[in-house]
Amino acid sequence: MDCVNSGDVDEAISGTSAAEIADSVRSLVDNGRLSAGEPLPPVRALADRLGVNRNTVVAAYRLLGQAGTVVTLGRGGTRVAAPVPLAAEGYAQDSVLRDVGDGNPDPSLIPDLSAALTSLAGRPVLYGEPVIDPELEQWARGWVSPDVPDPDAVRLTITGGAVDAMERLLAQALVRDDAVALEDPCFLSAMRTVRLGGYRPVPIPVDEEGMTVAGLRTALAQGVRAVICTPRAQNPTGVSLTQRRAAELRAVLADHPYVLVIADDHYSLLTRRPYHSIIGPGHRRFALIRSVSKFLGPDMCLAVTATDPETADRLAMHFSPGSSWVSHLLQRLTVALVTDPEVMAAVDRAGEHYLARNTAFAERLTAHGVPCTAGDGLSLWVDVDAPSRAVAEQLMRRGWLARPGDEFILADTGAARRLRLTVHTLSDADADRLAADVAAAVRATASR
Numbered sequence: 001m002d003c004v005n006s007g008d009v010d011e012a013i014s015g016t017s018a019a020e021i022a023d024s025v026r027s028l029v030d031n032g033r034l035s036a037g038e039p040l041p042p043v044r045a046l047a048d049r050l051g052v053n054r055n056t057v058v059a060a061y062r063l064l065g066q067a068g069t070v071v072t073l074g075r076g077g078t079r080v081a082a083p084v085p086l087a088a089e090g091y092a093q094d095s096v097l098r099d100v101g102d103g104n105p106d107p108s109l110i111p112d113l114s115a116a117l118t119s120l121a122g123r124p125v126l127y128g129e130p131v132i133d134p135e136l137e138q139w140a141r142g143w144v145s146p147d148v149p150d151p152d153a154v155r156l157t158i159t160g161g162a163v164d165a166m167e168r169l170l171a172q173a174l175v176r177d178d179a180v181a182l183e184d185p186c187f188l189s190a191m192r193t194v195r196l197g198g199y200r201p202v203p204i205p206v207d208e209e210g211m212t213v214a215g216l217r218t219a220l221a222q223g224v225r226a227v228i229c230t231p232r233a234q235n236p237t238g239v240s241l242t243q244r245r246a247a248e249l250r251a252v253l254a255d256h257p258y259v260l261v262i263a264d265d266h267y268s269l270l271t272r273r274p275y276h277s278i279i280g281p282g283h284r285r286f287a288l289i290r291s292v293s294k295f296l297g298p299d300m301c302l303a304v305t306a307t308d309p310e311t312a313d314r315l316a317m318h319f320s321p322g323s324s325w326v327s328h329l330l331q332r333l334t335v336a337l338v339t340d341p342e343v344m345a346a347v348d349r350a351g352e353h354y355l356a357r358n359t360a361f362a363e364r365l366t367a368h369g370v371p372c373t374a375g376d377g378l379s380l381w382v383d384v385d386a387p388s389r390a391v392a393e394q395l396m397r398r399g400w401l402a403r404p405g406d407e408f409i410l411a412d413t414g415a416a417r418r419l420r421l422t423v424h425t426l427s428d429a430d431a432d433r434l435a436a437d438v439a440a441a442v443r444a445t446a447s448r
Contacts, residue, residue, distance in 0.1 A: 013041065016052055018059035025064055029080055036082035040070060066177055066200045087407040089188050097396060100421050100434060101403030103235070103379050109350040110297040111343045116336040125328040132158050133331035139338060144306040147265075148288055149281040155312030158326045161301040162266055162291040163189050166228070169287050169305070170197055172314035173260045174225055181219035181227040183211055185408035185415040187235040190228055190264070199226075203410035206234060210241035211278075213248045220252070226260040227253075229278055233267035236408050236420040238358075238375020246276035253280060260285040260311070269295050269344075270351035271376050285311055292334055294378070295347045302326055302334050354378055357424040361431050368439035379422045381405075382438070386445040388419050394441035400434060 012028055015021035028034040040046070043061065047054045061078050064070040071081045091102045137156055145151035159165040166189075170180065176198035182190055184203035194201045202224050204215035211229050219227070229249075232240040241249075253261060261279050268275075268290045279286045291303040307315065337343045358374040365372040365382065372382050384391045388404035395402050405418030419438070423431060 011049075013046060014050070015060070016050065016056075018056050018063060021046075021050070021052075021057060021060035022063040022067075022069075025060070026067075026069055029069060034080050036080050038080050040078045040080070042077065063177060067198060068195070087188050087403075088192065092401055095401055097401035098399055098430075099401045100423060100426070101379075101401055101419075102422050103403075103420070104422065105294055105297070105378060106350070106353070106425050107297075109346070109353060110295075111337055111346055113297075113333065113337070116333055116340070116343075120329055120332050120336070131325040132156060133328055133335065135335045136331045139335060140304040140306075143268075143290060144288055144304060147275050147277055148306050149279060149283065149286075153309060154306045155309050157305045157307065157312055157315045158331065159303045159305055160326050161293055162264055162289050162303045163193060164301070165287070165289045165291075165303045165305045166190065166193050166262065166264065167197065168315055169260065169262055169307075169311070170194070170199060170226060172311070172317070173285070174199055178226075179219075179222060179224040181216070181224040182410060183228070183230060183234060184215075184410040184412045185236055185405065185418075186410055187230060187264070188408065191408075191410070194228075201410055203412065205412055206237055206239055208239060209245040210234065210239050211245070211249060213245070213252060216249055216252050220256055220259065224259065226262060228262045228264060230264050230266065231275060231277065232265060232271045232273050233375070233377035235266070235377060236379060236403070236405070236418075237381045238377045238379070240271070240273040240376050241276045241278070243274075243276050246278050249278040250280040253278060253283060257282055257284040260287070262286075263288045265290050267294055267377055269347055270354065272351060272355055273376055284308060287311060292338070295350060296334070296337055300330070300334065302330055354424050357426075357431075361421070361423045361426075361435065364431060364435035365438060368435050370435075370439050370442055378424065379403075379420050382419045382421055383417060384419055384438070384442050384445075385417055386442055388416055390445045390448070391419060391438075391441045394444050395437060398437040398441065400437060 012033065013021060014024045043054055043057045047057045061070065065072060068081055070078050072078050089103050091099050140156055148154045159168060177200055179200045179202050180194050181202045181204050182194060183206045185206065202219045202222055204219050205212045261283060263277065263279060265275065265288060286308055288306045289303055292300050358380050362372040362374040362380060370382065370384065372380065374380060388406055392402045392404045403420040405415040405420065409415045423434065426434060
């Protein structure tokens with residue numbers, strides 16, 4: 001590709017509106033004529049050459065900044081942004097350290113699929129047939145009906161997991177640069193979905209009762225078109241919405257019935273907490289997502305999404321039998337598992353196991369001088385009262401790989417003093433050692 005040297009950048013940018021100028025810069029970046037770190041022209045100089053108002057160029061640069069195409073460096077001017085790697089859930093690759101930040105379920109507690117697989121024989125499903133298995137739909141309706149407004153009007157869509165559902169929901173409702181409200185600290189997959197989709201994340205702080213009312217009001221005032229909320233076992237904090245907080249959030253959203261509200265109830269059958277919805281009876285655009293992957297295993301990429309009829313119709317345009325539907329074999333396997341009393345009893349025991357192991361480890365940490373309370377979910381959110389990356393580095397020297405809290409941050413700097421730890425697979429001896437090592441790492445960091 002031909003590069004544009006610094007003297008020619010000004011001449012390469014064109015347009016008379018903010019959108020046209022921003023598109024021109026994007027094109028130069030996309031075709032390789034502008035690369036990461038290269039400066040854009042000063043606002044006044046570009047405005048004079050293009051014959052536009054200075055505020056038009058300011059608006060164009062703002063659009064580019066929101067899209068992550070450029071960064072503003074104060075006196076360093078505006079430069080093309082370098083790609084920023086986004087943290088992802090799961091095991092760290094190529095690490096010899098004991099991974100206690102992966103956020104995975106315990107593989108020994110995932111139901112054995114072998115017996116259920118033998119029952120899947122049946123006639124082939126052909127093009128043009130319904131995309132939802134009738135038995136799965138019947139079971140799924142019973143699963144979501146108590147927790148949605150007007151169950152008779154709700155429509156179901158089956159997607160390839162919760163992240164797939166989230167991507168499709170945002171795609172059918174938003175365009176690039178639209179604002180999406182996210183909890184802060186935020187589930188890594190939700191953060192990645194929003195940023196890779198080209199949407200603009202707007203943070204809503206999370207406290208001990210869940211998404212804050214003031215944060216939601218501020219986000220709505222900024223024009224968000226979608227709100228993503230985790231009603232139970234919020235990742236990474238483990239917080240679940242209280243009944244009071246859910247009612248307060250419903251009251252705020254009542255004045256914004258056409259904002260798409262997405263409730264990601266990812267931990268549904270494992271949680272010990274009641275479900276409190278932020279979706280009020282009069283809300284017009286909503287989705288409740290429940291995935292099976294936390295309790296049936298990550299390889300079971302299937303989620304049930306309950307929505308209002310209009311959202312369901314728009315989602316339907318993103319599915320076509322034979323190409324993007326969820327495999328009926330996977331749907332039948334899901335039905336076989338969730339209707340098996342022994343499997344569901346095992347799922348219930350798994351939920352108890354995660355809570356018990358997290359609680360026991362929180363008590364270990366507290367005994368070592370690192371106060372901690374177990375929330376809900378697969379991991380613990382630990383306040384180390386020190387920069388989390390520095391504590392994580394100290395833990396690496398002791399053989400542990402933890403998740404520093406700043407990976408989950410949108411704006412809340414408090415999360416930079418937290419670690420997310422996944423400890424439910426540790427033996428008692430290993431749990432004792434990790435708790436002691438966390439305390440030692442905190443002390444070593446504080447003494448620097």
